[in-house]
Amino acid sequence: MALNIYNTITRKKESFEPLKAGEVSLYVCGPTVYSGAHVGHAMSSLVFDILRRYLEYRGYKVRHVMNYTDVDDKIILRAMHEERDPFEMAEEYINQYAGQLLDLNILPASANPRVSAEMPQIIATIQGLVDKGYAYPAEGDVYFRVEKDEDYGRLSGRKLDDMQAGSRIDVDARKEHPMDFALWKAAKEGEPFWESPWGKGRPGWHIECSAMCLHHLGEQIDIHGGGNDLIFPHHENEIAQSESLTGKPFARYWVHNGMMQLSGEKMSKSLGNLVTIEDFLAKNEAEVLRLMVLNSSYRSPLTFNDEVIEAASKGLERLRNGLRPAFAGAAGASAETKAALAAQAETTTAAFTAAMDDDFNSAGALGHLFDLVRVINATRDAGATNEELAAAQDCLRQLTGVFGLRLEKAASGGAEAAPFIDLLVAVRTAVRKEKLWALSDQIRDQLAELGVTLEDGKDGSTWRFG
């Protein structure tokens, strides 16, 4: 069974075959750091984290690059308003985002290049395009000549003529064609700048990604990802730049995630309808957001509201319950029950893989995990011991691990507290035998205040942190 990936450029699911057997180069467009990131950015990073984890689960060695755009009009503008250094400000947001990615359990990329540190490569890329006649300088700016690129528009399915018809762009007299876009912008008074063959200035938005890809991953890459709002013009222009320069196909697979929807609209900085990662994590666990992402198709818009958060939160709890230990004093399950559990684990693993192989159908795969949870719980109810549950629980642990879900919370009380809690529970069991309910409830309530949840089963009590 082969992995299939939906490729934006062909609008079809295609069998995944990397350039080099067993290895995958993955480039994901990161944020422009001019303010705090919101859960939509987190969604994108989560989508590609899940994609990466699954590729690794399938045995691929993944080289993952995500950039930070730290040189940009908005950053400069904002820094000017706040009367501070734009680089310092960008640095601050980069550090914040990097920290949030860790909080969200997103695997660190192999490299996180940023524009300000890649200037020689960027300038060389632009120079190469000028040399080949794909770009031309104009009064300190440098523009890409779209008409020279014969298949311009093939990613987004647009034609130059159509775009002209509906264009709302002010026609810049220096451009040969209205759709020509800037590779280099001459610096205005008071703006940060770099020296270049065309004078003082800074790079345009799209060229950075072409240059960084080239620098960190080479002329051709396997997967290029980002939000679907980047398809045009950003990724379209990247293709134009990269392929014009190298003469080779740029990315084999273009993967785009859908937008986070808040009250029926795309969440975005410019619309202002956003929930920051910081705010979200202040109220919810990181796993909740991850489960929300997992529970729907990465290509579709993701509904974000309180009800969905609540549902994800409960669903997470349910997955966790699957890992709970056997009941104290469990007598062991019947051979038939044990066999059914083993069979379910096997079925689940196969179904999980089949679903994920189908363009990372995580929602389908997640459904199969819940099936496994149900059978584990039923088996526990049937009196299975920890040993009898272990294999299936390991299976659940492994597959949720592929999703990047952390089901086991760090023991807040520390392992050294366990023997004492065990003792208390044993005493309480004796107390309950005497039907001293008030005392028994008091022990449970007070343990709860200390962060220990106690639950009474048919054959005994279980406890856990949290």
Next chain:
RNA sequence: GGCGACGUGGCCAAGUGGUAAGGCAAGGGUCUGCAAAACCCUGACCACGGGUUCGAAUCCCGUCGUCGCCUCCA
């Protein structure tokens, strides 16, 4: 106006030709001193109208609706 996506039970959401996964919520039940958890049971004929087919949520056409891109955006 151009390009694209989507419309599945109260909510979220898989499923893209053979009579609808899963989660949350709701109701009923089992277990139970209480609590919690768990387990079992209950509900949709898939926006609407045509068409293709032995057979369609799944393919084609049309209508309505929602969303995205076309300007910075994950």
